[in-house]
Amino acid sequence: MRSILAIDQGTTNTKVLRVGESGEVLAFASRPVRTRFPANGWVEQDPLEILRSVSDAVADVLQTGPPPDAVAVSNQRETVVIWDRASGRPLSPAITWQCRRAESVCQRLRSERLEPKLRCLTGLLIDPLFSAGKLAWILEQDSVLQQRARDGEVCCGTMDSWLIWNLTAGKQHVCDFGNASRTQLLNISSCAWDGELLRIFGVPWAMLPDLIPSAGVLGEAESMGLRGIPIASAVGDSHAALAGHGVFAPGAVKATYGTGTSLLSLTRSLPTASRLASTIAWHRDGHPTYALEGNITMSGAAVQWLGEFLQFPDPVESVLKLAGSVPDSGGITFVPAMAGLGAPHWDSAARGTIHGLATSGTLAQLAHAAVEAIAFQVRDVFEALGEADAGAEVLFGDGGATRNDWLMQLQADLLGRPVMRSACPHLSALGAAFLAGLATGVWSSGEEIRSLLPAPHRFDPALAAGERERRICAWQSAVARTRSRCA
Numbered sequence: 001m002r003s004i005l006a007i008d009q010g011t012t013n014t015k016v017l018r019v020g021e022s023g024e025v026l027a028f029a030s031r032p033v034r035t036r037f038p039a040n041g042w043v044e045q046d047p048l049e050i051l052r053s054v055s056d057a058v059a060d061v062l063q064t065g066p067p068p069d070a071v072a073v074s075n076q077r078e079t080v081v082i083w084d085r086a087s088g089r090p091l092s093p094a095i096t097w098q099c100r101r102a103e104s105v106c107q108r109l110r111s112e113r114l115e116p117k118l119r120c121l122t123g124l125l126i127d128p129l130f131s132a133g134k135l136a137w138i139l140e141q142d143s144v145l146q147q148r149a150r151d152g153e154v155c156c157g158t159m160d161s162w163l164i165w166n167l168t169a170g171k172q173h174v175c176d177f178g179n180a181s182r183t184q185l186l187n188i189s190s191c192a193w194d195g196e197l198l199r200i201f202g203v204p205w206a207m208l209p210d211l212i213p214s215a216g217v218l219g220e221a222e223s224m225g226l227r228g229i230p231i232a233s234a235v236g237d238s239h240a241a242l243a244g245h246g247v248f249a250p251g252a253v254k255a256t257y258g259t260g261t262s263l264l265s266l267t268r269s270l271p272t273a274s275r276l277a278s279t280i281a282w283h284r285d286g287h288p289t290y291a292l293e294g295n296i297t298m299s300g301a302a303v304q305w306l307g308e309f310l311q312f313p314d315p316v317e318s319v320l321k322l323a324g325s326v327p328d329s330g331g332i333t334f335v336p337a338m339a340g341l342g343a344p345h346w347d348s349a350a351r352g353t354i355h356g357l358a359t360s361g362t363l364a365q366l367a368h369a370a371v372e373a374i375a376f377q378v379r380d381v382f383e384a385l386g387e388a389d390a391g392a393e394v395l396f397g398d399g400g401a402t403r404n405d406w407l408m409q410l411q412a413d414l415l416g417r418p419v420m421r422s423a424c425p426h427l428s429a430l431g432a433a434f435l436a437g438l439a440t441g442v443w444s445s446g447e448e449i450r451s452l453l454p455a456p457h458r459f460d461p462a463l464a465a466g467e468r469e470r471r472i473c474a475w476q477s478a479v480a481r482t483r484s485r486c487a
Helices: 047-062 103-111 115-122 131-140 143-150 159-167 195-201 237-244 300-309 315-323 363-387 405-415 427-440 446-452 465-482
Strands: 003-009 013-020 025-032 070-075 080-084 154-158 174-176 210-212 215-220 230-236 253-257 261-266 277-284 287-296 333-335 353-355 395-398 419-421 457-459
Touching (some): 003 047, 003 159, 003 427, 013 047, 013 427, 025 047, 070 427, 080 159, 103 115, 103 131, 115 195, 131 143, 131 195, 154 159, 159 230, 174 230, 215 277, 215 427, 230 237, 230 427, 237 261, 237 277, 261 277, 277 427, 300 363, 315 363, 333 363, 333 465, 353 465, 363 405, 363 465, 405 419, 405 457, 405 465, 427 446
Parallel strands (some): 174 210, 395 419
Antiparallel strands (some): 013 025, 080 154, 261 287
16 A cells, blocks of 8 residues: 655654555654743754654654655744755754744834835735744854855755755755745745845845745655655645645635644635735645735743743643633633734734733633633634635634644634534644645545545534623733734
8 A cells, every 4th residue: 555654843843644545644653842942032943853853753653564655744834944055064053933033134124114025025024933034133143154155055944945955865955835935035926036035134045945846756865764765745834734634725714723823725816915924835736826824923832831831740731731620711811922923913022911810810710811812813813814805614623732622612612613623633744645645646636635534523603692702802902902012
């Protein structure tokens, strides 16, 4: 039986799946990835530790059967690394999508009134989330590094670039169009690196990867026990999750609940929306598939933060257990803007707040409010997608937080629409495998892939409309008081 080995390099862990031709997960392995916080708002990881996590998880899965027929890659997006072209040695940490160290770069661009131009060329607002500001910040710190980059001695890339470079023993320095569309260096209309954008951010052409389709054989692996096996897909994790739901055409909204949350909806043409990002979901068969997206910076990360703040030994599980021990938040509203507010507010200067805390408030109610904040933030973006004519009557959910039944029920209640939870807990890896399978003939169409998927678990709204509006009003009031004056 044919199979695909799918690598999903995420923010907190690396997962590796072996996916069979019937769409089933035949084997699974994972490894944690540590995150460092060297300064306020700075978030980074060790690129070599990331590689070890991939290599170890791949080794575990390879023990479960014969060599796979293809390799698929999905990855945390916007995270950037630079490395030495000759030695492959990292020259920077992996500066993650959460990191805010590029805020000074963003402030300069705003002061130069460049946001309309950047929005027109890239589909993205000015925000430290995106990769170009991080690259500009790295290069601004070291004039010698700048010169080496101009001389072609340095490579840069998002996490797909870093993984594929190492999988191919340095033979392929590439980036898929979807990941590239999240860098703010790609012209989203022409689907090419843009000279004006490179000039604005001070990034030399010579350090950029080649652009490749999201699905298509790009070369053969040379390492990690995968020698000679074709690499047939590379795609950002949020985009891959959409494929994992079997969504290959407009008309659906999916939310991937992870450290942050991404809501994505495919569109029929290049979209524009003032409060959302335009992006390339994937590029295959010579054409881009566009999408509208809203990114939430802290969703699962807010639960993690609260558990660590309270010094729980198992931060996430402890907060979830505590939150589930009470029926509601007791009027407490927690806005987790510790790293700013993402879509649809785009207020990088905002900071986290707790509202409605009375003397009767309990720790369990605060924990409940932290989990509720995930559902409120998702609702905000879902509504913005609807306003941009990219909405839907249901929400497809995936990611670790969706395992929590009461969170999914709360999500349906706040949306006033059904939530369909995927039966697969590893949807990004599965979606990358589907794209690789389409490229290598394992599957022939999106329709065939959808026929393989088990039925999702459906959560229908059960909250009275008046109570829903009361809760939403309290949330919106708390967000308004959290917003920075400069937003």
